[in-house]
């Protein structure tokens with residue numbers, strides 16, 4: 180029997196076993212990944228802005 184990678188509860192459906200986690204955890208995982216991607220994009224924007232300041236100063 181396969182267990183959910185996030186909560187270690189037994190997976191009931193074949194679809195969940197294929198995904199490695201249950202539908203609720205899969206949704207949470209997707210939300211976290213979207214949030215992480217958003218934060219990465221924010222960091223990238225900050226880096227671009229900082230580069231612009233350096234260019235303006237020189």
Ligand SMILES: [Zn+2]
Pocket residue numbers: 183184185186187188200201204
């Ligand atoms: Zn789970």
